[in-house]
Amino acid sequence: MKLHELKPAKGSVFRKVRLGRGHGSGKGGTSTRGHKGAKSRSGYSQKLGFEGGQMPLQRRVPKFGFKNPTRVAYKAINLGDIQALVDKTGATAVTLELLRQNGMIAKKDLVKVLSKGTLSSAVEISAHAFSASAIQNIEKVGGKVIKL
Numbered sequence: 811m812k813l814h815e816l817k818p819a820k821g822s823v824f825r826k827v828r829l830g831r832g833h834g835s836g837k838g839g840t841s842t843r844g845h846k847g848a849k850s851r852s853g854y855s856q857k858l859g860f861e862g863g864q865m866p867l868q869r870r871v872p873k874f875g876f877k878n879p880t881r882v883a884y885k886a887i888n889l890g891d892i893q894a895l896v897d898k899t900g901a902t903a904v905t906l907e908l909l910r911q912n913g914m915i916a917k918k919d920l921v922k923v924l925s926k927g928t929l930s931s932a933v934e935i936s937a938h939a940f941s942a943s944a945i946q947n948i949e950k951v952g953g954k955v956i957k958l
Contacts, residue, residue: 884939885919889947890927892935903934906958929953 829841843850859866891914892904901908909915923935925943932952940948945955 882920884922885915886922886924887914887937888924888926889929889944892923892933893927893929893931896931896933901933903936905936923948 827837828835829837830839832838840850848854859868861867887909895901895904895908895912895914899908899912906915906921909921910917915921920939921937922939922941923937923944924941925947929947929951933948934954934956935948936956936958938958940955940957948955
């Protein structure tokens with residue numbers, strides 16, 4: 811192989827099609843845009859969602875639902891998950907920082923403890939909210955509930 815024999819792989823190099831450069835090019839005259847009308851002009855752009863005058867989809871479909879701007883969203887943590895964390899770390903107090911370090915919650919999450927699963931260790935649990943059955947189960951095994 812010599813330097814003058816080098817060439818790009820077949821099909822990897824494309825020649826740009828030059829529109830509007832005379833009839834001999836095969837792309838002259840209307841430059842593949844058809845005859846007249848807005849679509850043949852430069853600077854044409856159709857509005858997003860425009861359907862040629864037909865009633866657009868976003869107006870045909872009815873509105874529904876409601877997004878409450880004052881909704882408080884909690885990250886649910888179950889007692890079974892807390893027990894698994896206590897078994898893994900040997901902690902006597904479960905704080906937001908401990909949950910954060912173990913990847914169970916994000917930095918700004920509000921935490922609500924729910925009673926799914928079983929808790930067998932007497933643990934002090936700090937969270938923003940608790941379900942009534944979770945409080946009952948935590949205190950039944952000798953644990954303590956701290957609302958933040």
